[in-house]
Amino acid sequence: MKNHLLIAIRVFGFLLFTVVCLPSFSQQRSLQAYNDTIDLYPGIPQVYDILANDSIPAGDTTKTVSINVINGGGKIIIKKTHDSTWTWVFTFTVPYWGYGGELDGLYRITTMQNDTSSAKILFRIHDKSYSYLDINNVSARFCSSGNHFFYDSAQYEVPKGSGKTSIFSNSIWIGGKEGLNGLHFAGERYRQGPGSGPANTKPDFYAGPVMDSAQYSIYQDTVWNYIWNLKLSDVTYHRLHYWESGYQPIHDILTWPGNGNTALGQAPRLAPFSDRNADGIYDPFDGDYPEIRGDQALFFIFNDDRGPHLESLGKKIRVEIHGMAYAFDMPEDSALKNTVFLNYKIFNRSQNNYDSTFLGVFTDIDLGYANDDFVGCDVERNMYFGYNGTLVDGTGQPFAYGANPPTQSVTILAGPLMDPDNLDNPRYDGTGNQLCDFSVNGLNFGDTVVDNERYGMQRFIYFNNSISGVPFYQTDPIYALDYYQLMCGKWKDSTPVIYGGNGHPITGGYGPACRFMFPGESDTLNWGTGCTPPNGLVNWTEETTINNPFDRRGVGITGPFTFHPGDVQDLDIAFTWARDYTGHSTQSSLAKLRLMADIVNKAFTTNKLPNGNQFYGINDYVQPSPLEVQIYPNPASEVIQIKLGQVKGSAKTTIFLMSARGNLMKTIIVPEGQNQIQVSISEIPAGICFIKVLSEENMIVKKVVIIR
Numbered sequence: 001m002k003n004h005l006l007i008a009i010r011v012f013g014f015l016l017f018t019v020v021c022l023p024s025f026s027q028q029r030s031l032q033a034y035n036d037t038i039d040l041y042p043g044i045p046q047v048y049d050i051l052a053n054d055s056i057p058a059g060d061t062t063k064t065v066s067i068n069v070i071n072g073g074g075k076i077i078i079k080k081t082h083d084s085t086w087t088w089v090f091t092f093t094v095p096y097w098g099y100g101g102e103l104d105g106l107y108r109i110t111t112m113q114n115d116t117s118s119a120k121i122l123f124r125i126h127d128k129s130y131s132y133l134d135i136n137n138v139s140a141r142f143c144s145s146g147n148h149f150f151y152d153s154a155q156y157e158v159p160k161g162s163g164k165t166s167i168f169s170n171s172i173w174i175g176g177k178e179g180l181n182g183l184h185f186a187g188e189r190y191r192q193g194p195g196s197g198p199a200n201t202k203p204d205f206y207a208g209p210v211m212d213s214a215q216y217s218i219y220q221d222t223v224w225n226y227i228w229n230l231k232l233s234d235v236t237y238h239r240l241h242y243w244e245s246g247y248q249p250i251h252d253i254l255t256w257p258g259n260g261n262t263a264l265g266q267a268p269r270l271a272p273f274s275d276r277n278a279d280g281i282y283d284p285f286d287g288d289y290p291e292i293r294g295d296q297a298l299f300f301i302f303n304d305d306r307g308p309h310l311e312s313l314g315k316k317i318r319v320e321i322h323g324m325a326y327a328f329d330m331p332e333d334s335a336l337k338n339t340v341f342l343n344y345k346i347f348n349r350s351q352n353n354y355d356s357t358f359l360g361v362f363t364d365i366d367l368g369y370a371n372d373d374f375v376g377c378d379v380e381r382n383m384y385f386g387y388n389g390t391l392v393d394g395t396g397q398p399f400a401y402g403a404n405p406p407t408q409s410v411t412i413l414a415g416p417l418m419d420p421d422n423l424d425n426p427r428y429d430g431t432g433n434q435l436c437d438f439s440v441n442g443l444n445f446g447d448t449v450v451d452n453e454r455y456g457m458q459r460f461i462y463f464n465n466s467i468s469g470v471p472f473y474q475t476d477p478i479y480a481l482d483y484y485q486l487m488c489g490k491w492k493d494s495t496p497v498i499y500g501g502n503g504h505p506i507t508g509g510y511g512p513a514c515r516f517m518f519p520g521e522s523d524t525l526n527w528g529t530g531c532t533p534p535n536g537l538v539n540w541t542e543e544t545t546i547n548n549p550f551d552r553r554g555v556g557i558t559g560p561f562t563f564h565p566g567d568v569q570d571l572d573i574a575f576t577w578a579r580d581y582t583g584h585s586t587q588s589s590l591a592k593l594r595l596m597a598d599i600v601n602k603a604f605t606t607n608k609l610p611n612g613n614q615f616y617g618i619n620d621y622v623q624p625s626p627l628e629v630q631i632y633p634n635p636a637s638e639v640i641q642i643k644l645g646q647v648k649g650s651a652k653t654t655i656f657l658m659s660a661r662g663n664l665m666k667t668i669i670v671p672e673g674q675n676q677i678q679v680s681i682s683e684i685p686a687g688i689c690f691i692k693v694l695s696e697e698n699m700i701v702k703k704v705v706i707i708r
Helices: 218-226 232-241 478-489 590-607
Strands: 015-019 036-040 046-049 064-069 075-082 085-092 101-111 115-124 130-133 139-143 165-177 183-187 228-233 294-304 319-327 338-348 354-365 372-378 383-388 408-412 461-466 551-563 569-576 628-633 638-646 651-659 664-670 676-680 687-694 698-704
Touching: 036 046, 064 115, 075 228, 085 115, 115 139, 115 218, 130 294, 130 319, 139 294, 139 319, 165 478, 165 569, 183 354, 183 478, 228 232, 228 590, 354 383, 354 408, 354 478, 354 569, 372 551, 372 590, 383 551, 383 590, 408 551, 408 590, 461 478, 478 551, 551 569, 569 590, 628 687, 638 687, 651 676, 664 676
Parallel strands: 036 115
Antiparallel strands: 015 064, 046 085, 064 101, 075 085, 101 115, 130 139, 165 183, 165 354, 228 294, 294 319, 319 338, 338 569, 354 551, 372 383, 383 408, 408 569, 461 551, 628 638, 638 676, 651 664, 651 687, 687 698
């Protein structure tokens, strides 16, 4: 097991209480304890009368109650409320969020007559700070505060259900400079802090939006340590049925955090939603619905302002990050079924201008057995990857992949917007040749639109498990400056990363200074070395360096940009897994990965999936409707006119008149080719009714007021 794993806490608590009570006048005949169920939220005390449902003999004035909690994963603190009562305060505590499930307990009652009775206590722990994206061949655990894919073990499982994982940890880094105040930074690896203590205990990021600092509390933490988990089918059902009588949205649609609480200092708009009546307020009973990507999506919000930066010790940025992880249910497509996507919207909620701002995507890729891996990158595909350094992964461990091991990549599909220059920056020169600049792997170059260019992956740098015996400057970053220097292309000793060897003069580097480590031959224009050839062998990999495989970590970097107050930047990432079962080389699965990455990149950049559907948000799953509906007059008393725009000749369109309670009052079949119809409403009671127009391609609901 890796050195940075936090071993699950195993706790056995035992408490003994003596309770003096007034005589009971009830006619209970025997002592009988009955089982109890107690619901607990992390950190929030719960008062509970554990003896309330028990049968206690009359006349006993003194009772002894012993309570013990068994099983692990956390600690339940139990305190007596008062000597003369039968109530206790139960508080579930853990050093960090992320434990959900049940703990078992027992209690025993002993009377003055030495009668005894025992019963069970079931403690149900309500911790929704994590959830799993698992609609395709991957089961990936996401955390509401931004440190993904592990808890006490790796939890990025591919294939789903196999018990084998390819990523141990992933998180975002962000750093920029603010005038004389210098560097501000937030970023995590394993939440161990500079001293490499227990994992998950020392965060830089916290769940929830930025708010007035006085409003942060354990109760707000409970609200925001939550991941909204929705399927496209959930949202589609809501869109079709929200207006029906008795309809109740599912919990994650009902509680979708479309609006922040401005009284607490939160932003008025948070999670993305379709605002049907443009009132700015998310109301699912008004037909509003969450806007998600993919066939399943997880949504969460986190910030660096809630508490101190305990991982990096960096200065706060006051950044708020909205995360949406998503995947597509496409079992027929070997690329999409093995890919998980992640979109971050990053808001500057401070009053500071940050220049030289970089974003980093840190990933600890562990392919089954962690200590036999190599890493590399593909410059023009915007990805870095891990692959096995030996032909067989591991030495027979159940979590190892064995023969024909897979590869795992992290692709920066699109980074932040470049600072504006009032130009549509080109991709090609006057003769049609690719320019050697940011357009090599950036987006939106030469598309006739001014200032919409987005960075691709600008750097890739690796480092090692700190106990591996490699030079200190090539091990895990410790302090904020270490993290930021890596994003600027420098080692912890401030030496620039150079081409060759292990990127440093002492470890075989021959230069010049470079942006990308181990690019192989993927940088065909030598953009990573300033558009000039390296000073030695071009095909630079861990294998050509003759490294020994080990436990590698890496970070892909994008930027720099200026981050103004109120700015928002997007970062789009893809995690793709590939495995070739026929090759006899460590490069076999890597060759397949490149093909899969091409499919994923194309789907993102063209907004078109391999099956022909559109890639982006839920509104894009339905093409612009050929069905435009106008109803007049409105209000009406006797007759209404329903005008349909652009009805196809073969389309079948039906009109339903529904009461406010959802009762069907009239059905009208619209003749093919006809785009206007007159409907009598004289027999419909005064009040509100709904006109539902249903075609083969879409459905529209309109509200009509009937007056008499």
